[in-house]
Amino acid sequence: MVSNPLSKQYWHEVRDGFSIVGYDGLVEKAVVDIPDPGSSHDLGQSSKDSGYKISTGSAIDSDSLHGNNVAFEYGENLNKDLDIRHLLTLAIGGSIGTGLFVNSGTSLNTGGPASLIIGWVIISSALFTVINALGELAATFPIVGGFNVYMTRFVDPSFAFAVNLNYLILWIVSLPLELVAASITIRYWNREINSDAWVTIFFVFIALLNMMDVKFFSEAEFVMSIIKILAIVGFFILGIVLAVGGGPTGGYIGGKYWNDPGAFHGDSAGSRFKGLCSVFVIAAFSYSGVEMTAVSAAESKNPRKTIPKATKRTFWVITFSYISILTLIGILVPYNDKRLLSGSSSVDASASPLVIAIENAGIKGLPSLMNAIILIALLSVANSCVYVCSRVMVSMALTNTLPKVFSKVDKRGRPLYSIFATLFVGLLSFIAASDKQEEVFTWLSAICGLSTIFCWIGINLAHIRFRAALKFQNRSLDELAYISQSGIWGSWYGVIILVLVLIASFWVSLFPVGESSADAEAFFEGYLSFPILIASYIGHKVYIKNWKWVIPLEEIDIDLGKKNTIWNG
Incomplete structure (x- = not known):
């Protein structure tokens, strides 16, 4: 029974x-x-x-x-039009953007090429456990908003509220950030036109795409993601040619920059380790969006089959893309190249190590092409921002943590109120022409800087609690549509690694790379999202008057929302 x-x-x-x-x-x-x-x-x-x-x-x-x-x-009135390629490209669209094309240069500068690769590999290993845990849960429970409900039902409602509020803020802040970055990218060709004019064009483009049916939206995202993948493949081939001396300027590069200025940035073991720690958060941020397969689960045609395949393919495609490109970046660009820090902001494509590598090779025309690809990548991520935000808002409304109006879906399967709310926050992008825009976005980014890590920890904890509930209720793993390849111990490994990353981030935020004393401003820029998480958690506990740390195993419902599950009353 x-x-x-x-x-x-x-x-x-x-x-x-x-x-x-x-x-x-x-x-x-x-x-x-x-x-x-x-x-x-x-x-x-x-x-x-x-x-x-x-x-x-x-x-x-x-x-x-x-x-x-x-x-x-289970499934709201959202249309079920997404197949494997759509789920895959939605995740690629959300995760391959400024993290790879621009922010990787910051990590190269602070950590060096070896730290760049080590940091991304460690985060990738944790991500492997997250994506497998998520695949198991999403295939079994293809629910609107995915992991929000998993954390609510399997861990604790207050924990779920705090994590998902941070996650929502991450994507809702990323929308204006990506639009401003796109307007800055245009300056590569034209500095005379006001940035807000470009923001208007991009804003209307993104709004129109998200007002279409999810099928049309996903096809547009598919095209933009294919362009990014082709660009990555093209740069990979070009990078190998340049590394062995096949560029116009000639000269074998090989491991030249790993010897001078070196593989790690720093004069001592302590400073080199701090440089490595500074890479972790940027690496995690760059991967944010991989979890979109769960957000899209309720709109997929056959979740039991498409979700497992999409999650596994997403991990390998994105991880290979990052590790291969970052390895070449470390070979082609020295970490002390001043252009890595020459951008007007953290999203200025002029500071992209990919653009710098092509400029160093003396190849004319290609820097402009790469800049255009970066522009497409930024618009693709902005497009994903609206999609993710609207679906997370629907999920939070269904769990009574946002007003019910945000759960409403029209006859065409569009959560219009959630889309409009997201686009309203996107109007912040019109400060692009202001001389205060960098300062504003620095603090907006600080609010959600660790949100991806919180989310991944929450997903793994939900998987751990779900498996514990299965065992407690004498249920078999054979009931599951997909079983995580990393298993329960993999989820524990992921939690431990990500907690260590939070500790390392605390240290680097309080004592930044190159600083011997504490820096309060740098700390809050890097760690502000943590006190927001704690305040959200405590506030929700007080509001619902529930002081349990976790939901007892005997109270966990492991059936509601399960795809094709039979209940016997």
Whole structure:
């Protein structure tokens, strides 16, 4: 016997022969066929009130709401139009952007080429456990917003609120940041036109894409992601040619810059280790967006098949892209090249190590092409920002942590209120022409600087608690649509590595690279998101008056929202 979801706290009403059931805020409206025992009724398309598909093997009493063999398929009115290539390119679109094309130069400058590779490899190993944990959960529970609900149900509602609020802020702040970066990128060709004019063009373009059906949106993202992948492949081939001396200026480079100025930045072992620690947070930030496969799960055609494949392919495509390109960057650009710090801001493409490598080779025309690709990458990430924010807002509204209005979805499957709210914050991008824009975005970025790490820790903890609940309730792993390749111990490894990264980030934020004394401003720029996380957690605990650290294993519902799961009441 398995717990009946309808035995929880609910509301219901009978309408047109169907019982409409609300459950604990996680399920807003479920429709169950009452009149004819043994019948099945698919309401996924025919009911404007529900995106849920319920079939019954026996009658459900509209008064007692106790029934047998109820198959429950969770999913709001969001369209289920995404296949594997869409899920893959959405994740690529969200994660391959300024982190690889621009911010990697900052890491090269502070850590050196060896630190660059070591830092990204360590973060990649933690990411492998996260993506596998997420694949297992998302394939089993293809729910709107994904990991927000996983943390709420398997760990603790207050923890979920704090983590997801930080995650929402990360993406909602990234939208104006990417649009401003795109306007700065245009200066490579034209410095006379006001930056806000370009922001207007880009803002309207992104808004129009997100107002389309998810199918059209995902196709646009697919095209932009393909361009980025082709650019990465092209630079990889070019980088090898340049490294062996095949460029116009000639001369074998090889490991030249690993010897002079060196593999690590720093005069002592302590300073070199600090340089390595400074790489971790930038590496994690650059990978943010990989978890989008879970955000998109409720809009995929066949989550049990597409989610596992998409998560695994996403990890290998993105990890290979980063590690291969970063290795070549470390070979082609010395860490003490002043141009790595010459940008007007952290998103200025003129500081891109890829552009610098091509300029060093003396290849005319290619720097301009690479700049255009960076522009496309920025717009792709901005596009993903609106998508992620709107879906996370829907999920948080369904768990009663945002106003219910944000959960509303129109007939075309668009969460319009959530999209409009995200675009409204995007209007911050119109400070692009202001001389204060760098200062403003420095502090906006500080608010969410560690959000990706918090999110990944939360995903792994949700996986750990889910597996513990399965074991406690004597359930088999054979029930799962996909089993994590890294397993429960992999999730623990990921949590430990990411906690160590937070500790290293604390040290580097308080005592920045090149500084011997504490720097309060640098600390808050790098670690402000942590006190915000704690304040959000405590505030939510006080609001809901629940002082349990975690949800007891016996209270964890491991069935609600499971794809094609049968309940026996």
